Amino acid sequence: MTEETIRDSELDPDFKFKIAKTYEGKTVLWCVQCGMCTSDCPYSEVWDVKPHQVIKMVLLGMRDQAISCQSIWQCSTCFMCAERCPQGVELGRVMFALKNIAAKEKGVPEGYRRFGQQVIETGRAMEITASREKERERLGLPKTLTDSKSIKSLLKKLKLDKLLKDKGGKKQ
Numbered sequence: 001m002t003e004e005t006i007r008d009s010e011l012d013p014d015f016k017f018k019i020a021k022t023y024e025g026k027t028v029l030w031c032v033q034c035g036m037c038t039s040d041c042p043y044s045e046v047w048d049v050k051p052h053q054v055i056k057m058v059l060l061g062m063r064d065q066a067i068s069c070q071s072i073w074q075c076s077t078c079f080m081c082a083e084r085c086p087q088g089v090e091l092g093r094v095m096f097a098l099k100n101i102a103a104k105e106k107g108v109p110e111g112y113r114r115f116g117q118q119v120i121e122t123g124r125a126m127e128i129t130a131s132r133e134k135e136r137e138r139l140g141l142p143k144t145l146t147d148s149k150s151i152k153s154l155l156k157k158l159k160l161d162k163l164l165k166d167k168g169g170k171k172q
């Protein structure tokens with residue numbers, strides 16, 4: 001994490017309570033900053049802001065830093081941190097609480113926006129190519145089915161399309 005001087009006036013002391021009120025962030029106040037989550041996170045080595053530091057930012061009221069850091073988007077939701085946390089903090093879910101705010105205020109980073117757009121348009125997270133379908137046929141597997149209509153209507157209800165609108169999200 002790069003060094004930065006932060007003034008008291010830049011902190012939001014209620015931020016942790018706002019996060020704790022969300023479904024995803026309800027465990028955030030239980031953190032005692034032991035660092036176990038970071039020691040087991042498969043990506044923490046390469047993250048500028050480590051998992052326990054993301055939580056620390058929330059607890060200290062560093063709202064802007066917490067919703068601006070790349071770690072919240074790079075988290076793979078593997079939940080290894082939650083497995084290891086002695087306090088039962090669901091750190092991977094807290095990341096969602098932060099992402100939800102970041103998406104509304106700063107926009108979704110370009111790579112994730114494109115990915116989300118593909119799910120909205122095709123109903124799939126991955127493109128199923130004709131050759132893959134052929135391979136399934138050769139192996140005696142049924143055709144891949146996607147009820148894209150119901151997926152699309154579900155995503156519309158969740159307003160994912162609005163959330164993904166370009167607000168100048170950072171390139172990833």
Ligand code: SF4
Nearest residue numbers: 031032034035037085
């Ligand atoms: S393991 Fe749990 S208590 Fe320890 S720093 Fe991580 S989130 Fe906080």
Ligand code: SF4
Nearest residue numbers: 041075078079081092
């Ligand atoms: S859920 Fe995210 S923060 Fe937790 S261990 Fe996995 S990648 Fe790391």
